[in-house]
Amino acid sequence: MGQTCEVKLLLLISSLCCSTNPAVVTLSPSSSQFFRRDLVSFSCEDDHSLAGWTLRRNTSTGTRKECKDWGRRVASSCVIDSVVPLDSGVYWCESTEGGASNWVNITVTDDPVILQSPVLPQEAGEELTLICKTKTAPFNLSADFYKDGTFIRTTPTGHMTIHLVSKSDEGAYKCDIRGRGESAPAWLFVTGQEVKGGVVLLEPSLTLLVIIHIVVSSPYVLSTLLLVSICRQRPTEKAPPVSLTAPPPGEDEEGLEYDNVDADVTTEHRF
Template structure:
């Protein structure tokens, strides 16, 4: 036996190895110098390494898991090293990263932050970011790389600026050369309740809370010929209407609503998403009937506290963002002209029974931008008279204070 020590090393030296990666196990002789060595391997699995100093595995699998040992023998002599210490190789299943989005509900034009997390986060991963587009034949999505992420990013976060519509996002990670990719993450969504002209979802009856025995229909509107209505429940289970309702044309009908809480939206065959709605299903005897869709500034709104089997005998309490705003025997809270300050969570309470809170979204009134056409007409009327003078050069100036006044000379 020679005093040199044999050691099994792993390249790349990552703490976790996943199915499908390319790895190399190497037998290194410490202080081996220029000696010409022969090598011998032992494993606890079915792998039969050749008598070489390297064992390269192009696509590692669970069958390669086990303990590896090696030793070196001098070709010119019969002496050899001791067996190396055991090296344990564990091959794990291909990972699926987890994507989180913030915020999950949009204010128009807000920035959305995506965060992608992988097991062993620091082990050489680069992150790839995608926007999800519906595939109408099933519940799957196609993925389109977001700008600047074709080569992956070192950062595990990505910011989408100016998002205005409901959208789905996906991430995955890659490392090594050639690049080894994880699975794609499950799609995560950022929603908006605002209507858009291309595609929209309406709920009938228009209320955010329902009793468990209620029926409900969801109708998709837009220029698409094919639709699917999607639901994401609190257990993160994503499914379409065919799993829990009846889809006829552009309408999904539910005879009995069962999911205690879910977000619903429409997806078109052209890859567009509609507004989204929160629906809460109550198993108790009290609900707050509030609009499932955004209300417009200036509109009148009535929020109703609905009791299934009881007669009102005492005060009903209405809360806005947990602040008491009405306390009498009326079952409704009337707002004659809604403003943006009325947006928020509402709930009602009666006889120690409390409804679930519902978010009421208030949509600002769109005001048309000032047009330059009237200004041009005024300029033409005021200065056009002078144009009848032959060979006159006309100069027009805008007022220095930026107002829409023009002077001609």
């Protein structure tokens, strides 16, 4: 019985460790803005789940449409060889068990300039580069960059690098190439931990995720604690009854204990 209880406990712990790893939808190239006829590849990344993931999207042409309806499968990816403005919308991964990944929102435009920026939230402390792209050559032109409507700086090649991303870098960015045009705003989101004055601070967004995880996993944690308690209380073998009579002549009396039911008499132990 003890081994059975241990096996059940291990299975429960294993299910808890492996059931909280949602997939992440990624894009190549990583950008929220694309020109018409660009090639875009979507993937569902998950190293811990055996569940099958299906890429879906919501656009003006339909909702919850699978890859087979708008792209082609290449290994574990879904590829659109030549995007059009009608491909603009929300994309995400969904498992056969009902789980869902993060979602990404892309825009396909006929405008002459776009801003290529990471479509997924960036971890604080990482390095990233924003690229101001033109639809026609020459491509590496001088560009002005703006954040939340405020001018930041001008770069000669249209590339602006942020070496150590922090929460203060979060916001809406856009770029302008003189004589070509201005891009639409692209949002940059920052998550993770920041170090300020030698103290590691937890970002509010990450704190919220931790709280949600604790609330969701609470029933499973309580179940685990209850099963551990049962395993500890369950005896490994049936204890022999205590005899209130003397053993038969000739038998070894060592180790026997006699309980006197009279409260006025001290309990006697024979050795």
